[in-house]
Amino acid sequence: MTGRFITLEGGEGTGKSTQVKRLKAALEAKGLTVLATREPGGSPGAEEIRRLLVEGEPGRWNPITETLLAYAARADHVARTIGPALATGAWVISDRFNDSTFAYQGVGRGVERETIRRIDSAVLDDFQPDLTLVLDLDVKTGLERAHARTDAKSAVENRFEKFGPEFHERLRQSFLDIAKRAPERCRVIDASGSPDAVAEAIFTAVARRFDL
Numbered sequence: 137m138t139g140r141f142i143t144l145e146g147g148e149g150t151g152k153s154t155q156v157k158r159l160k161a162a163l164e165a166k167g168l169t170v171l172a173t174r175e176p177g178g179s180p181g182a183e184e185i186r187r188l189l190v191e192g193e194p195g196r197w198n199p200i201t202e203t204l205l206a207y208a209a210r211a212d213h214v215a216r217t218i219g220p221a222l223a224t225g226a227w228v229i230s231d232r233f234n235d236s237t238f239a240y241q242g243v244g245r246g247v248e249r250e251t252i253r254r255i256d257s258a259v260l261d262d263f264q265p266d267l268t269l270v271l272d273l274d275v276k277t278g279l280e281r282a283h284a285r286t287d288a289k290s291a292v293e294n295r296f297e298k299f300g301p302e303f304h305e306r307l308r309q310s311f312l313d314i315a316k317r318a319p320e321r322c323r324v325i326d327a328s329g330s331p332d333a334v335a336e337a338i339f340t341a342v343a344r345r346f347d348l
Contacts, residue, residue, distance in 0.1 A: 139222035140346060143233040144338075145314070146271035147307045148297050149281030150327045151334060152231045155271065158335040159229055159342065166348055171221045174231040175209065179216040182209035194298050199245035203252060206237045207259045214263065233265055235314050240296065243310035244303050267345050269338055270315045271327040275304045 142159070144152040153174070160172045176186040189197075189205055197205065210233070221228050234256055241247045282297050315322035323341040327334055342348065 139225045140227045140267070141218065141222060141265045142227065142229045142342065143235065143265040143268045144229070144231055144271060145233070145235045145239075145268055145311055146273065146327065147275065147278050147304055147311065149278035149283075150271035150273045151281070151331065152271055154331055155269075155334060155338055156229050156231045158331070159338055162335070162339050163227055163229075163342070163348075169224070169226040171217070171226050171228045172231075173213070173217055173228060175213060175233055175236065176206060177209065178213040178218070178230065181212040181216070185209040185212075190295050192295055194295060196295065199241055199247045200251075202245065203237060203241040203247050203255065206241065207255050210234065210237075211259050214260065230265075233268075234260065235268060235270075235311070238314060239307050239310040243306050243313075244299070265321065267342065268315075268318070268322045269341060270311050270322055270324045271334070272308065272312065272324050273327040275301055275308055277328065278308075279304060 144156055144159075146152055156172050156174075160170045163170045175182070176189050177183045185205055185208055189202065189209070218228050218230070237256070238249065238252055242249050242252050279297065279301070312324065315324050323345075325334060325337050325341065329337075
């Protein structure tokens with residue numbers, strides 16, 4: 137069976153990491169081989185770059201440097217993790233992919249969309265997910281959820297949470313705009329419900345898209 141590439145996108149605290157795990161389990165229950173991964177990260181080299189992006193203070197990088205770091209990580213992720221898994225027929229679910237760069241570094245940080253598009257085309261050669269699930273949640277609730285995390289890693293990987301609420305509202309609107317720009321690829325999921333309700337909505341969207 138042909139491998140499929142599914143991405144989950146959204147702002148801080150929308151529950152992407154939880155839902156990646158839930159979707160992986162649901163697809164495996166259907167007999168599929170599934171790899172769950174994340175960005176930034178997902179390969180040894182990309183994980184090293186992740187620390188540069190998600191730790192430290194907001195002003196650590198200027199916007200274009202941040203964009204280039206994101207795509208350096210993404211290039212390694214696709215070459216070493218996503219591409220090989222898809223070649224074996226596995227399904228790949230990624231917590232974030234290139235839409236996050238258009239949102240965070242583009243709309244959020246002010247890098248021109250065309251600049252990101254040109255970098256994206258050079259790095260990915262127009263490779264795109266088969267399906268993108270945009271988890272939508274009001275900014276206040278999302279940031280409250282993000283700040284409520286108590287694990288040690290979340291306490292360190294919080295650079296983007298430190299940007300102001302206006303930044304995060306721009307992110308939310310940018311993800312919704314991305315979904316409108318690519319309706320054949322994207323589905324918007326209401327992330328305000330319980331984890332079970334969100335997981336059900338996600339699996340319904342995946343099942344309809346791929347006739348499961």
